[in-house]
Amino acid sequence: MASSEIYRYLSIEGKKIGLDPEGFLVDMGDWSPAVAEALAAEEERILTEDHWEVIEVLRDFYSRYEMAPAMRPLVKSVGLALGAEKGKSLHLMRLFPDSPAKVGARLAGLPKPANCL
The missing domain is CATH 3.30.1420.10 (DsrC protein, N-terminal domain)
Known part of the structure; x- marks a missing residue:
């Protein structure tokens, strides 16, 4: 594709x-x-287990909905899959500074989320 x-x-x-x-x-x-x-x-970023968990959530979201999630759906999906503590914007910002949805999607091999600049 x-x-x-x-x-x-x-x-x-x-x-x-x-x-x-x-x-x-x-x-x-x-x-x-x-x-x-x-x-x-x-980007001089080392992927940890926490990064890989989010990448897996992103790839699963794409397989279900055929689109990369913007920030709000990403936070909700991570919370549902990994628990409330990890399903917070602050947690995702620590892992993927600047734009968790955009950076995460790029590393997960997905298209750029529609709402990301």
């Missing part, structure tokens, strides 16, 4: 992965945990 033009490539395990101008995957089928790690490394 191609979402836009290729702006640059990320090389993972000998494969060239196309990225759009904002660093989102051009083809969601190219996603793998290694791709997520490489995207995170570009």
